[in-house]
Structures are given as C-alpha cells and as structure tokens.
Amino acid sequence: MPSVSAHVAVALAQHIDAVFGVMGNGNAYFLDALERATGASFTAVRHEQGAVVAADAHYRASGRIAAGTATYGAGFTNTLTALAESVQARVPLVLVVGDEPTSGPRPWDVDQIALASAVGARTYTVGHADAAATTIIAIEHALAYRVPVVLAIPYDVAALEAGPVTHVPAPRMPAPLIPQGEFTEGMLDTIAAALRDAERPFLLAGRGAWLAGAGAALGALADATGALTASTALGRGVFPAVGHDLGVTGGFGADDAMALVHDADVAVVFGASLNQFTMRFGGLFAPGTRVFQIDVAPAATHAHVSGFVRGDARLVAEALVTRLPPHLPSPSPSPSPSPSHSFGVQAEHAAAAGPDDGVSPAASEAVPGRWRETVDASAARAYDAGDEAAPDGRLDPRSAARRIAELLPEDRVVVSDGGHFIGWANMYWPVAAPDRMMMVGTAFQAIGQGWPSVVGAARARPGSTIVLTSGDGGGLMAIADLESAVRAAGGRGCAVIWNDAAYGAEVHLYGLKGLAEEPMLIPEVDFAAFAGAVGAEGVVVRRLADLDRLGEWSAQPTDERPFLLLDLRISPEIIAPYQQEIIRVNS
Numbered sequence: 001m002p003s004v005s006a007h008v009a010v011a012l013a014q015h016i017d018a019v020f021g022v023m024g025n026g027n028a029y030f031l032d033a034l035e036r037a038t039g040a041s042f043t044a045v046r047h048e049q050g051a052v053v054a055a056d057a058h059y060r061a062s063g064r065i066a067a068g069t070a071t072y073g074a075g076f077t078n079t080l081t082a083l084a085e086s087v088q089a090r091v092p093l094v095l096v097v098g099d100e101p102t103s104g105p106r107p108w109d110v111d112q113i114a115l116a117s118a119v120g121a122r123t124y125t126v127g128h129a130d131a132a133a134t135t136i137i138a139i140e141h142a143l144a145y146r147v148p149v150v151l152a153i154p155y156d157v158a159a160l161e162a163g164p165v166t167h168v169p170a171p172r173m174p175a176p177l178i179p180q181g182e183f184t185e186g187m188l189d190t191i192a193a194a195l196r197d198a199e200r201p202f203l204l205a206g207r208g209a210w211l212a213g214a215g216a217a218l219g220a221l222a223d224a225t226g227a228l229t230a231s232t233a234l235g236r237g238v239f240p241a242v243g244h245d246l247g248v249t250g251g252f253g254a255d256d257a258m259a260l261v262h263d264a265d266v267a268v269v270f271g272a273s274l275n276q277f278t279m280r281f282g283g284l285f286a287p288g289t290r291v292f293q294i295d296v297a298p299a300a301t302h303a304h305v306s307g308f309v310r311g312d313a314r315l316v317a318e319a320l321v322t323r324l325p326p327h328l329p330s331p332s333p334s335p336s337p338s339p340s341h342s343f344g345v346q347a348e349h350a351a352a353a354g355p356d357d358g359v360s361p362a363a364s365e366a367v368p369g370r371w372r373e374t375v376d377a378s379a380a381r382a383y384d385a386g387d388e389a390a391p392d393g394r395l396d397p398r399s400a401a402r403r404i405a406e407l408l409p410e411d412r413v414v415v416s417d418g419g420h421f422i423g424w425a426n427m428y429w430p431v432a433a434p435d436r437m438m439m440v441g442t443a444f445q446a447i448g449q450g451w452p453s454v455v456g457a458a459r460a461r462p463g464s465t466i467v468l469t470s471g472d473g474g475g476l477m478a479i480a481d482l483e484s485a486v487r488a489a490g491g492r493g494c495a496v497i498w499n500d501a502a503y504g505a506e507v508h509l510y511g512l513k514g515l516a517e518e519p520m521l522i523p524e525v526d527f528a529a530f531a532g533a534v535g536a537e538g539v540v541v542r543r544l545a546d547l548d549r550l551g552e553w554s555a556q557p558t559d560e561r562p563f564l565l566l567d568l569r570i571s572p573e574i575i576a577p578y579q580q581e582i583i584r585v586n587s
C-alpha cells in the first residue's frame with residue numbers, strides 16, 4: 001500500500017519533474033517513493049540551501065516550477081537563507097521537508113512553521129488522509145502568489161499507509177491580470193496621449209514584462225511611439241530589437257545611455273519595481289520626466305510615478321498600441337546595431353527563446369525626426385574597454401569580461417552569485433533573454449548561492465551551456481555544491497571566478513571608509529585545484545591569452561568537454577561604476 005509520503009511524491013510528480021535535495025530521516029520515505037513510483041528526476045545537492053537555490057534557478061531559467069527537499073530540523077534550517085531569497089524575488093517552488101511528529105516536538109525539533117513564516121513562506125502540513133490534495137494546494141499557492149511554499153510531512157505520518165493514490169484535480173494556473181475599469185481606461189488614454197505627444201519617449205521593462213510574455217507587444221509599442229528602450233538588470237533581453245535599445249538601466253548602465261534616459265520627457269515602465277539600483281538612487285529620470293508604471297503590484301512602487309495601471313504587461317502594451325496611430329513606414333532601411341557590437345546576438349536569441357517563442361521581432365522602422373533616429377544607441381551603451389592589466393599587474397576585470405563575452409558559447413544561460421563582481425557580467429556579457437541571465441541571491445542580498453544555481457539551471461535547460469559568474473568569497477561559501485554543479489552540468493558547465501583574494505564589495509565600501517581590512521581579505525585560493533578535485537578542468541587566468549582555452553572549449557562538442565572553471569586572478573583595484581555609485585550614496 002502506498003504511504004503518505006508516496007501520496008505526496010506521486011501528486012507532486014504530476015506537476016513537477018525536477019526535485020533537488022539532501023536526504024535524511026525526515027524525507028527518506030518521500031525520496032524512496034519519488035525514485036520508485038514517479039518519473040520525476042532527483043538531483044542530489046550537498047548542502048540543503050542548494051535544494052532551494054536549485055529549485056529557484058530552475059524556475060527562473062525555464063518558468064517551470066521545481067521542488068527542493070530536506071530533512072527536519074538542521075536540514076530545514078539550512079534552507080532558510082535561500083527560502084528568504086525566493087520569497088523576496090517572488091519565485092514559486094515547493095520545499096518538501098520532514099517535520100516534528102504529531103505527538104509533539106522532540107529535543108532536536110524546532111518550530112519550523114514559525115521559522116518559515118519569519119522569512120515569509122507559508123507551510124502546508126500533510127495529514128494521513130489528505131496528503132495528495134494538500135500537495136496540490138501547496139503547488140497552486142506557490143504558482144498563484146509566485147512564492148515558495150513549504151510542504152511538511154510529520155515524522156510519524158511519513159510512512160503510514162494511506163491507500164491507493166486517488167485522482168486529484170490539477171492546480172489552477174493564475175490568469176493574466178486584465179487591465180479594466182473606468183479609471184484604468186482613462187489612465188491608458190492618458191498614457192497613450194503622453195506617449196503620442198512626447199518629444200523624447202522612453203520605455204523601460206523588467207522581469208515582470210518577460211513573465212507576462214510582453215516582449216513582442218513592447219517592441220510594437222516602441223515602434224508605434226518611436227521610443228528608446230532599456231531594461232532593468234533582471235529584464236535584460238526583453239525587447240525584441242536592439243537598434244534603439246540603451247541596454248541596462250541603473251548602476252550597470254553605460255554613462256551615455258543613462259544620460260539619454262535622463263533626458264526622456266515621458267517614461268513608461270513595464271513589470272519593474274523601480275528599486276533603488278534601477279533608479280540610480282533617484283537619479284535615473286530628470287525631476288520633470290513624466291513616469292508611468294504598469295505592474296501587477298497593487299499600487300505604484302516609486303514616488304516618481306505619476307500614473308499607474310495595474311495589469312498584465314503584455315495586455316497593457318497591446319492596449320496602448322491600439323490607442324496609438326500606426327507609425328509611418330520609412331523608405332530608409334532600419335538602423336541595425338553595429339555588426340561589431342555583441343548586442344547583435346540578443347535579437348537572434350530573443351526570437352528563439354522564452355515566452356515570446358514563435359513571435360517575430362517587430363521591425364524597428366525608421367521615421368526621420370523622431371528622437372530615437374537622432375541617437376546612436378549602440379555607441380551610447382558601450383562601456384570602458386579596460387586594459388589588459390591593472391596598475392598592480394593583475395588582470396583588469398573589464399578587459400577580461402569583454403574577452404570572455406567574445407568566447408562564451410551563444411547558447412549560454414548565465415547564473416550569477418552576488419558581490420562587487422556582478423557588474424562585470426551585467427555590463428559586458430550580452431544577454432539574449434531574461435531567462436538567460438539570473439541572479440539568485442540578489443533580492444535578499446545573499447551571497448553564496450552560485451554553485452547550486454548551476455544545478456537548477458542545468459536541469460531546466462538541458463540544451464544550453466550554463467555559465468556561473470561568482471566571486472571568491474561567495475564561491476567559497478557554497479563550495480560544497482561545486483561537486484553538484486560539475487555533476488549536473490558536466491561539459492555544459494563553465495564557471496568564471498573573479499578571484500580578487502577579498503570580499504571586494506566590503507573592501508570597496510568599508511575598506512575605503514578606513515575600517516580594518518583584515519576581515520575583508522581572503523587568502524588567494526586556488527579554485528582551479530578545487531575544480532580538479534571534482535573532475536572538472538581548472539584554468540588559472542593571469543593574462544588575456546590564458547582565456548584562449550575558453551575559446552577552444554566553446555568550440556568542442558558538449559559531450560567531449562569537461563566542466564571548465566576559470567580562476568581569474570583579477571585586480572582588487574578596479575572598482576565597477578555601480579559600486580562607485582554605492583560608495584557615493586553611502587559617504
């Protein structure tokens with residue numbers, strides 16, 4: 001007879017095919033049933049935080065919900081930092097855990113429901129009679145509210161016989177939020193009129209726009225209004241065409257591009273929360289810029305917003321296009337990004353991946369006289385090229401980042417840990433679509449989530465190369481899951497470690513303030529040797545020529561190449577522009 005744990009496993013596996021975790025007393029029966037009675041794939045990680053991180057990255061890379069699993073007590077508490085990140089980043093997943101027996105806590109039990117609640121996650125506890133139905137309710141909650149949920153199996157219930165698994169209805173999927181009502185209609189008219197009359201119209205889109213599948217509609221809106229476009233860090237690649245795109249906004253933005261954004265007289269923002277980094281700590285727009293925001297949040301999320309529409313980004317973009325006159329086609333050919341600019345890859349990829357699959361990118365036709373025709377967007381979004389070596393003789397991260405961008409496979413999905421180094425990938429590596437660049441950890445500002453992000457992305461995107469970008473500090477914090485990353489991604493995996501022998505973000509903030517530097521430093525760790533210990537190939541990179549190995553690796557068939565780890569011995573002296581902005585704001 002199937003156990004309660006089998007009911008959970010079978011119901012879960014009807015809707016979730018990837019599970020990540022560490023086994024222990026509390027989830028032994030669940031994992032046994034998952035392996036024997038379902039087609040779901042279980043991938044072991046080596047630290048329970050990795051179970052949640054991998055499930056989180058799986059969703060961000062594919063839009064498909066995944067699960068993590070851990071035992072009760074210490075296994076569960078190990079997941080909490082990652083759980084907090086998924087709550088704050090609004091990523092749905094299910095964390096299946098053991099829990100105290102229904103007879104009450106044992107000496108080694110803790111109040112898991114309170115702990116999950118403290119980081120914002122709701123717990124569903126299965127019983128003897130309702131395990132399958134409760135599992136479905138938990139999945140439905142995660143998807144409907146875009147949050148992680150905990151599914152708890154009490155220790156004394158886990159192995160109870162529960163009879164044949166009965167049919168349970170599938171979870172209901174949330175419908176797009178339709179913009180409607182008199183106020184909304186009026187606001188849509190106002191925004192359309194503002195865009196029509198604008199001299200310098202600008203569209204900004206974030207990850208919410210991508211989740212809504214709004215790329216093609218936003219491309220059409222940009223063409224109908226002649227707007228320049230840009231995305232947030234999490235929305236990179238959302239616009240289907242790059243000819244009039246200013247790249248990423250906020251601290252990662254290029255100076256000339258940000259100066260143009262500042263000049264906009266009307267800005268319409270889709271699916272972006274306008275956090276302090278996107279808003280350049282208040283300096284993104286000029287005080288006189290009229291800013292409108294479209295989001296599924298209940299209300300506007302920034303004080304600069306003067307008009308707000310609550311609704312699905314795609315539906316609102318389409319509604320705005322219908323309110324605008326069709327743009328006049330021009331006899332002159334569309335301006336295309338400079339062929340040497342690596343952004344060219346973006347347009348190709350955007351048409352081939354993600355929610356906009358099958359939708360041709362809107363042609364960006366030139367209408368002489370419009371603001372965007374007077375601007376060289378490609379030049380505006382260019383960054384400082386850097387030198388081969390910094391003044392201290394170590395590698396300049398800017399030139400290394402640029403060279404790596406030239407050498408990485410185009411089919412890549414990039415996962416990023418947190419730290420000062422995040423600027424390098426976000427500035428220099430073009431991104432084809434928002435689900436090809438993710439930063440698990442940044443919502444909660446947690447470092448140490450890089451290696452298990454590789455695991456989740458590798459399972460989610462079996463046809464892609466997975467590239468990790470990480471510091472040495474965060475890389476060491478989660479080093480247990482280096483082994484998992486190499487096992488899960490194999491020859492599809494590559495890690496770029498920005499090894500500055502320091503917690504660089506701290507040095508560039510508190511070191512500069514004169515605080516004791518010793519706690520901010522890390523002995524120079526040989527990550528290449530770590531790679532060798534788990535069957536990967538490690539390369540110490542001290543000069544740009546050492547990156548040639550990456551070029552050879554990219555050219556090899558994936559099943560013939562090893563996981564490649566590049567241990568970049570970079571200078572701690574080159575401070576990213578976004579960090580300089582943080583230093584300014586904090587001093």
Ligand SMILES: Cc1ncc(C[n+]2csc(CCOP(=O)(O)OP(=O)(O)O)c2C)c(N)n1
Pocket residue numbers: 418419420421422445446447448470471472473474475498500502503504505506
């Ligand atoms: C779990 C956690 N611990 C500590 C911090 C504080 N912190 C933020 S950035 C950072 C340094 C990261 O160092 P590294 O990974 O080497 O990257 P770098 O800043 O040198 O580029 C630290 C310690 C944090 N954000 N999260």
